[in-house]
């Protein structure tokens with residue numbers, strides 16, 4: 310009896326040991342755009358820029374109680390990952406007087422996979438006044454290395470072998486840039502190979518720097534977000550998915566990007582044996598939320614496609630000239646029963662749902678973040 314108890318105890322011990330050791334990342338480094346930015350854009354813009362909507366209430370209303378530079382009512386996917394791994398919420402890489410030993414977030418709102426010049430020379434809508442593409446963010450990362458890890462035992466490669474890297478979501482702004490210039494979904498789709506190859510080149514660079522675990526995020530269904538549903542509205546019912554009410558052509562664009570990305574990641578795994586490259590599915594969870602909102606506690610009437618915060622009223626509550634954060638614009642009473650926060654970005658509740666799926670399943674492939 311006693312012996313059996315001991316066995317059981319040993320088993321339990323081993324089990325909890327293996328569980329904790331897999332979660333033993335010492336830091337997180339993250340790259341991306343406004344879905345991941347924890348404050349960089351506000352810092353880069355500086356105090357002289359005309360006041361940014363995201364620095365106003367009700368941004369941050371649900372979790373922080375005040376705006377933090379995150380473009381949501383609360384925490385983002387990267388915040389939920391940090392919490393689950395027992396690490397502090399990632400400081401933006403441009404934060405003053407902060408230690409980056411447990412990680413830094415280079416993601417910046419407006420960030421693109423492709424360089425800013427690509428959009429300039431092709432006459433696409435240039436969304437950001439700054440150079441904040443993935444290549445720029447990787448350069449900032451390189452600039453941080455000397456102070457971060459150059460002097461540590463094992464050097465930077467040793468340091469980064471225990472870090473979790475998160476790349477993306479990236480691509481949304483690249484495609485938005487083409488769409489807003491009037492290119493249409495077809496032209497946006499023609500850019501996917503370049504976008505995906507840039508994301509993979511960035512991931513490969515991180516692996517060469519010593520990364521052993523990288524999560525690469527796909528993009529969300531671009532046809533399900535309130536802003537796009539207003540900006541690219543169609544008078545033909547045929548242009549909408551019957552089960553979700555999302556725009557078909559934009560969701561096809563997202564799916565094509567994600568499919569190419571997954572194929573490219575398979576190749577990347579082949580080239581980098583021993584490195585864990587995890588695909589974070591950002592599409593499926595949101596498509597499911599849009600198709601069966603009530604199953605997930607989302608307001609079935611309008612919470613799946615209608616922005617919580619906005620001044621547009623109507624079915625999607627989105628209007629560029631009276632957007633969330635502007636004077637007199639209000640938020641819904643209960644953001645946790647909405648998917649969309651401000652027309653483009655998501656509520657904390659939606660981000661939480663995606664993060665849980667990456668950490669414990671079912672939205673991460675080939676393995677979840679919390680396992681070996």
Ligand SMILES: *[C@@H]1O[C@H](CO)[C@@H](O)[C@H](O)[C@H]1NC(C)=O
Nearest residue numbers: 352356403404405406407408
């Ligand atoms: C950073 O630290 C320096 C020196 O201690 C101080 O002068 C400065 O005000 C701090 N900056 C911020 C943004 O806290």
Ligand SMILES: *[C@@H]1O[C@H](CO)[C@@H](O)[C@H](O)[C@H]1NC(C)=O
Nearest residue numbers: 427428429430431432433490
């Ligand atoms: C962009 O616009 C300029 C000025 O109208 C034109 O000269 C140039 O050919 C365009 N470039 C492309 C790639 O379409």
Ligand SMILES: *[C@@H]1O[C@H](CO)[C@@H](O)[C@H](O)[C@H]1NC(C)=O
Nearest residue numbers: 424425426437438439440441
């Ligand atoms: C962005 O980078 C390009 C190419 O290096 C450069 O020509 C341009 O001046 C930069 N723009 C800004 C706003 O820094």
Ligand SMILES: *[C@@H]1O[C@H](CO)[C@@H](O)[C@H](O)[C@H]1NC(C)=O
Nearest residue numbers: 620621622623628629630631
């Ligand atoms: C959008 O907001 C502007 C400014 O508040 C307002 O004048 C306009 O009527 C709104 N448009 C719609 C479609 O609600």
